[in-house]
Amino acid sequence: MADCIFCKIVQGEIPCAKIYEDDLVLSFLDINPINPGHTLVLPKNHYETLFEVDPETLEACILAAQKISEAVYRGVKAAGLNFLQNNFRAAGQLIEHVHFHLIPRYEKDGFLTSWPGREYAAGEMEKTRKKILAEL
Ligand code: AMP
Ligand code: ZN
Numbered sequence: 001m002a003d004c005i006f007c008k009i010v011q012g013e014i015p016c017a018k019i020y021e022d023d024l025v026l027s028f029l030d031i032n033p034i035n036p037g038h039t040l041v042l043p044k045n046h047y048e049t050l051f052e053v054d055p056e057t058l059e060a061c062i063l064a065a066q067k068i069s070e071a072v073y074r075g076v077k078a079a080g081l082n083f084l085q086n087n088f089r090a091a092g093q094l095i096e097h098v099h100f101h102l103i104p105r106y107e108k109d110g111f112l113t114s115w116p117g118r119e120y121a122a123g124e125m126e127k128t129r130k131k132i133l134a135e136l
Contacts, residue, residue, distance in 0.1 A: 004095075004096065006042055006046075006095055006097035006099065007046050007097060010026055010042075016028035019039055019071075020064055020067075020068055023060075024044060024045075024056070025041060025042070025043060025057075025061050025064045026041075026043075026044055027039055027041040027042070027064060033103075034109075034111050035076070035105065035109060036076060037076035037104045038102070038104065039068060039072050039101075040099045040101060041068060041099065042097060042098060042099040042100070043058075043098065048097070049087040050085060050098055051087070061100060062100075065083065065100050065102060069081055069102045073104060076104045078104030079106045079107055080105035080106070081102060081105060082101070082102075082103040082111075082112070085098070085100045085101065086101075
């Protein structure tokens with residue numbers, strides 16, 4: 001993708017603080033970290049969202065992310081770590097090249113301070129379950 005910033009990083013046209021690389025996967029530090037050590041893991045090939053990634057590439061990304069997560073967690077002496085991935089603008093995706101966030105966390109670091117869950121209305125949970133199952 002000619003105008004994709006992450007493709008440009010993969011091609012070496014834009015620099016990055018590289019953490020890991022193999023045939024399918026690249027990982028580097030996020031330039032605007034939630035906390036120092038915030039790392040991105042992505043497929044070298046361009047896919048917009050999680051939905052398009054082929055199984056072999058996804059497996060390589062997840063396995064790399066697992067290994068790198070522990071290195072981040074230990075390396076920056078974090079108290080926790082979030083593994084996040086945003087799909088489409090409504091979910092906070094700004095760069096349209098699928099990527100996984102590995103975010104080291106500390107008590108009271110101010111990120112994700114609320115998780116505004118709500119209860120289902122009567123019957124809503126079962127209706128929702130059926131809608132999902134119809135697509136599976
Ligand atoms: P998202 O909102 O999930 O699309 O996340 C995009 C992430 O990419 C943000 O956390 C940005 O800080 C990060 N980012 C944008 N440009 C660069 C870059 N050139 N190098 C490293 N990280 C970047
Ligand atoms: Zn791309």
